[in-house]
Amino acid sequence: MERTETPADLAPWVEYHWTLAWDLPEHTAYPSAVIPHPACNLTVEHGAARAAAGGEVVLVTGVTTRRFEVEVTGSGWVHGVKLRPGGLVALTGADARAWVDRTAPAAELLPRGVLDVLAGLAPGTPAADATKVAAAAVRPLVPETVDPAHNRLLHLVEAMLGDRTLLRVDDVAERHGLSRRALERLFARYVGVGPKWVLARYRMHDVVTVLDSGYDGSMADLAAAHGWYDQAHFARDFTALVGVPPSSYRRA
Template sequence: MGDRRNATPVAAATSGGTGTTGGTAGILRPEEFARHVALRRLPPAPDLAPWVENHWVLRWDLPDGVTYPSQVLPHPTCNLTVERGVRRVGAPPVAVLLTGPVTRRFDVETTGRGWVWGVRFRPGGLAALAGLDASRLAERTLAAADLLPDAVVTALDALHDTGAPLEDDRARVEAALRPLAHGPDPDHELVLALVAEMLADRTLVRVSQVTERHGLSTRRLQRLFARYVGVGPKWVLARHRMHDVVAALDAGDDRSLADLAAAHGWYDQAHFTRDFSALVGVTPARYRAGR
């Protein structure tokens, strides 16, 4: 994906909206984020909803010399973005980009003035819509022109922050994507159902529970997630729990860390601390103290 320390505000918008990936979890210290960056979300048109979870728009206009470092946890989704006024280190120098699922925290430095229009796909949505293998995008940001038809990319590259109603821009984006739409994909529908269940049922903490419940082999489940989501089912299960924990800490949950870990499916505090530190970048104790 390139240097996540300079990932731009793109990652920040991947953490909201409705659908199978859930809620507004993901932005660390969301109140502080909202003081520096304006975020708007719009639902997709019904005919694109099988693939698109939401549209999101970021705007920021910071004074000279002011830099806001936001930190964002990932979701098991891909994003298509049109980015103005920003260039990502390690990403192609073009405006229309595809960013795959990543498994580590984004560190985002926002400075100056900029605007991003993003399409957040449902888990597996980009792979199903465009006939891609999501594993090609895992941990990466690519020029959309490398994977999408020229007509789609050209239409999106004409998009700018003109001050037009967001609904008008959404219509332009969806008109560009609509030619890719096709009939149902049973495998993608299965992936969506599985991810939705992982989100809704917090008693699911092991891949074996998912395979047993649905009569799937572990190999079949892993292949589905590699093809459509780009990350494995074990990571998706852990990510849901971690977002819950971070949201609880941001909300001021004052339980002991051992109690918090147990409530969210960890068997011991040491394991919880390792997982939290690997994804968030600091220990849960330091994160809580930083509030």
């Protein structure tokens, strides 16, 4: 797995690029799971053999509300463009809600010229070279004028990610001078899920980071510090997204 930075001119829409390559012995499977982010991915996949691909290699995966799981076998190579929250909508005009928990051929959204460039990426292409090609393919999608609503969304998401004191949707709305309804409409339009879900996912990433750093306090305190006031609810959310209860994750 290798990450590469996106060119500066694409940064308002693309967060980074990632390249994944694998080569496993016969009869060996590797389960891979990722805690979801409120973002879409544009991928070129060789060897992943996902049923949703329909034989195509260029795919779009919308915001995933569940833990993203895939079983890796054989050999393969994937180059991905991780878009910023709302990036898919800002670049293509897509309905974000129609892509939640969905992977489909990118031909549903992207013009043929973009698809042809991406489909030309061959397995084994060095990550830096693949990033240059993918960036060149995405660049024609950039709108001629700035979308102020998308800019506002990015500002809100940056605050939600960086300010750990924001634990409730009402906190975000009040901090930024918006009504809760206006905030929810903005997220529904550009992300496809509500601000409450986004806050919960970011705080869950924080929880996992704290546990990884060797946290030895009570789970009740950990849950409360990150916005869960019901420990049972926290345990259910953690298990659904990480795959095991928080206490088992810490022991492991």
